[in-house]
Amino acid sequence: MKQVKTALLSYGMSGKIFHAPFLTLHPGFILMGAWERSKDLIRQDYPDVKRYTSLEEVLADDVDLVVVNTPVDTHYEYAKKVLEAGKHALVEKAFTTTAAEAEELDRLAKEKGVKLTVYQNRRWDSDFKTVKKIADSGVLGEIVEAEIRFDRYNPNLSPKAWKEGENFGAGILKDLGPHIIDQALTLFGYPDAVFADIRTEREGSKVDDNINLYLYYPGLRVRLHSGFFNREQLPGFVLQGRKGSFFKDRADIQEDVLKTGAKPNLDNWGAEPEEKSGVLHTEIDGEVVRKTIPTEKGNYYGIFDGVYKAITEDAAEPVTAQDGVNIMKIIDAAIASSEQKKVIDL
Missing domain, CATH: 3.30.360.10 (Dihydrodipicolinate Reductase; domain 2)
Structure with missing residues (x-):
């Protein structure tokens, strides 16, 4: 089974509760670590993963998928950098702060040939x-x-x-x-x-x-x-x-x-x-x-299984970027x- 190496952009409630448990349950994902600005909480739960100290460090690593689970007003900026780096992205809701930002991310993902999913769990x-x-x-x-x-x-x-x-x-x-x-x-x-x-x-x-x-x-x-x-x-x-x-x-x-x-x-x-x-x-x-x-x-496993199939089998994302655009409209x-x-x- 192909392994999708995945990193989180934070490890607060969202990362600890909604993402890491399902990423580690699914046999197709490898949880690489999380970006934590000052704390090192993820390694208390998952000792073998990394603590990244910057977004640049995440993007420089051998990571396939990045979960953008930071505050909403950062989604556009961070997701754009993830896509520009050629990584797949799973972006928490709200997708962005405006429909124009959502449309730009959708366009960029298509241009880069990567998968972009909105986390509407x-x-x-x-x-x-x-x-x-x-x-x-x-x-x-x-x-x-x-x-x-x-x-x-x-x-x-x-x-x-x-x-x-x-x-x-x-x-x-x-x-x-x-x-x-x-x-x-x-x-x-x-x-x-x-x-x-x-x-x-x-x-x-x-x-x-x-x-x-x-x-x-x-x-x-x-x-x-x-x-x-x-x-x-x-x-x-x-x-x-x-x-x-x-x-x-x-x-x-x-x-x-x-x-x-x-x-x-x-x-x-x-x-x-x-x-x-x-x-x-x-x-x-x-x-x-x-x-x-x-x-x-x-079972939120379903959205992660959908993301996995989108990346490894070129299936449609379980929640598409266009879905995210429509919500923002x-x-x-x-x-x-x-x-x-x-x-x-x-």
Whole structure:
């Protein structure tokens, strides 16, 4: 099996929780190390890897793939250097800070003949996989209305300056927003227009922390919401079709389990509690039924396996750069819509 030598550009929560465990689980990857500016945390977990002290040191090494998992406002600069060095790149969300930056990275990757993937891992959540299975099955008939939420209750400001500072990558629209936008585009495709209301609700906050987006499709409206004042949370997914409805809590367990230090596997990983099953209420063969739907297993291994096949078999990336461009176009349009208080045609 061909080995893809991989380096991380940081080893905070993202590197420790979302990337390193799956890179070391997949037999096709070799974790080479991480760029750490002052600490040497990665070698506490993986003693045989390297601690890089600069991006230049990473790019000078015999590395095939670089994971750009640094703050959002650095993604464009770092990913561009990675691509110019002829390395493949896996870039965390938000892909960039603007659609123009995303389009430039897409162009550069094609020019260099390397693979560029956006890390939209929530496509591999158990809840979303279940929702997509129901939507694709046609059991609801034509879907006329949908809502996707990613809510939390956390009125406190983050101690991480890059999350709360006045920079182009900060704010909930570019933090949780890319997840729900990508899930909407995966289900329904690219919309015709966007309307958005972007607000700041937490005391002392300098960034947006409550978003409502409406995506307009022929015969379909999709509402996206994310905020920090949701102690009692509504269903994460609501699909309303001409024949019936499907409701599903956002209940994927992978992040919480990974935070305990547990390592992922390919057997019993990502199974939600049975009580979090979605509810289907629809008409099947002329009979109205209301029942719970078993949840699909989630596993972020899928995105890494897709990246591996893209690099070694020239398959399409599991989340393409064009997917990332489309998400950033929605974000750009949402900002313009909220500022101008009008619907923005795409």
